[in-house]
Amino acid sequence: MIRKIKQQWFLISLVLMSLAVILDHSDSLVKIGFVLKDNHGPEIMIFIIFIISGFLINSDQIKAGIKDIESTLLALTVIIVFAPIAAGLLCLLPLETGVAIGLFIVAVMPTTLSSGIVMTGVAGGNMAHALFVTILSNFIGVFSIPVLLSILLSFLDQNKELVIDQGAIIIKLMFLVLFPLVIGIGAKARIFNATQLEKFKLQKMNQCMIIGIVFISLAGAKQVLLDNGMTFFYIVVLVSGFHLMLLGGSFLLVKLFGVKKGRYESIVFMGSQKTLALSAMIQLTYFSEFGTALLVCVVHHIVHLMMDGYLSARMNNGFSVKNQ
Numbered sequence: 188m189i190r191k192i193k194q195q196w197f198l199i200s201l202v203l204m205s206l207a208v209i210l211d212h213s214d215s216l217v218k219i220g221f222v223l224k225d226n227h228g229p230e231i232m233i234f235i236i237f238i239i240s241g242f243l244i245n246s247d248q249i250k251a252g253i254k255d256i257e258s259t260l261l262a263l264t265v266i267i268v269f270a271p272i273a274a275g276l277l278c279l280l281p282l283e284t285g286v287a288i289g290l291f292i293v294a295v296m297p298t299t300l301s302s303g304i305v306m307t308g309v310a311g312g313n314m315a316h317a318l319f320v321t322i323l324s325n326f327i328g329v330f331s332i333p334v335l336l337s338i339l340l341s342f343l344d345q346n347k348e349l350v351i352d353q354g355a356i357i358i359k360l361m362f363l364v365l366f367p368l369v370i371g372i373g374a375k376a377r378i379f380n381a382t383q384l385e386k387f388k389l390q391k392m393n394q395c396m397i398i399g400i401v402f403i404s405l406a407g408a409k410q411v412l413l414d415n416g417m418t419f420f421y422i423v424v425l426v427s428g429f430h431l432m433l434l435g436g437s438f439l440l441v442k443l444f445g446v447k448k449g450r451y452e453s454i455v456f457m458g459s460q461k462t463l464a465l466s467a468m469i470q471l472t473y474f475s476e477f478g479t480a481l482l483v484c485v486v487h488h489i490v491h492l493m494m495d496g497y498l499s500a501r502m503n504n505g506f507s508v509k510n511q
Contacts, residue, residue: 197394198492204398205485208405209413220406228403229468232396233363236464237325239389239396241371255316258450261440262298262320265433265458267327270294271335273432275342277425284343285474286422289483290429291339292469296461297321297328303453303460306495310502312452320457325368329361332469363468397464404467404481418479419486426487430494433459452502456495463488 208216223229253259274294278287298321307317437458441451466484474480 197398198489200394200398201401201485201489204402205405208402208409214409216402217406217409220403223399223403224407224471229400229471230363232400233464233468234367236393236396237364237367238371238374239393240325241368241373242375242389253319255313255450257444258313258316258446258454259320259323261437261444261446262454262458263324263327264440265437265454266298266324267331267335269436269458270296270433270461271339273429273436275339277429277432278339278342280425282425283418283479285477285479286418286425286483287343288340288474288477289422289470289480290425291336292466292474292480293426293429293461293484293487294339295328295332295335296466297324297332298457299460299462303456303495306456306460306499307453310452310456310499311449312456313450314453316450317453317457320453322368324457325364325462328465329364332465336469359472364465397467400464400467400471401485404471405485407471407475407478410478419482422479422483422486423490426483426490427494430459430487430491434494434498452499456499460491460495461487 208220211217271291271294274290277290282290304314304317304321308314434455437455440446441454446454463484467481470477470481470484
């Protein structure tokens with residue numbers, strides 16, 4: 188029992204923190220969240236996340252991942268092509284504007300920074316390739332996010348307040364993603380060694396930063412979420428359907444291109460999982476008035492962790508693409 192709690196500490200912490208904010212009748216936590224938001228808390232945490240991500244990158248792993256060009260292209264196809272299309276199709280349903288925006292934000296995100304790599308390894312896949320896809324998709328995301336998000340938002344037929352400044356997002360993502368990532372990679376190569384870095388439990392530090400970003404976002408959206416309590420249940424169904432569409436698309440590509448076991452796991456998990464940290468930052472910065480958009484981002488993250496955690500265990504126990 189204790190071992191399972193330790194393994195799922197991030198998910199448990201995310202849920203407990205969310206409950207604490209929602210159930211805090213004094214709104215003390217909300218006030219703390221507003222103070223952090225007003226003092227650039229989310230931006231600072233994102234910056235730290237990508238510095239740490241640079242520390243975690245191993246040059247040998249990158250070289251190994253680069254060699255599997257086919258799997259990389261298939262994973263990027265799911266991330267950049269399938270996900271926005273799936274979100275567009277789901278938004279043909281009569282969705283509330285905030286929910287639609289939240290789904291669009293999730294859809295244009297690059298792959299997650301940590302859990303997908305871990306689950307790829309658990310399923311018996313190539314973690315080096317999973318890491319490479321993470322790095323590449325986050326680099327590409329700097330330029331693809333504003334373009335894809337603008338396209339999806341145009342389908343909402345809303346007023347001009349939803350039009351975003353693509354150039355401003357690109358500059359912000361370059362500063363918050365590319366710059367700190369390069370700092371981390373450079374610092375690891377010139378200052379630290381692997382043994383020194385292992386002492387800092389960097390992966391957990393990253394996850395703590397993500398919890399912090401979600402805390403700030405939830406504090407700002409608490410009242411909206413309380414006013415739309417029933418919305419939570421259909422969001423769970425919506426994001427579950429969205430994630431199943433991405434998993435289905437990933438398995439379809441794997442089967443069509445005949446990708447073998449040991450290579451296809453990274454396509455499945457890295458293609459279908461989306462980063463929470465960046466989606467929360469985008470929602471907080473550009474769509475803070477749509478509280479339900481944040482709820483979509485958070486619920487999708489929790490749902491995909493649960494679904495993919497189960498799937499990775501099944502794949503490790505002999506489940507294969509042939510069973511699809």
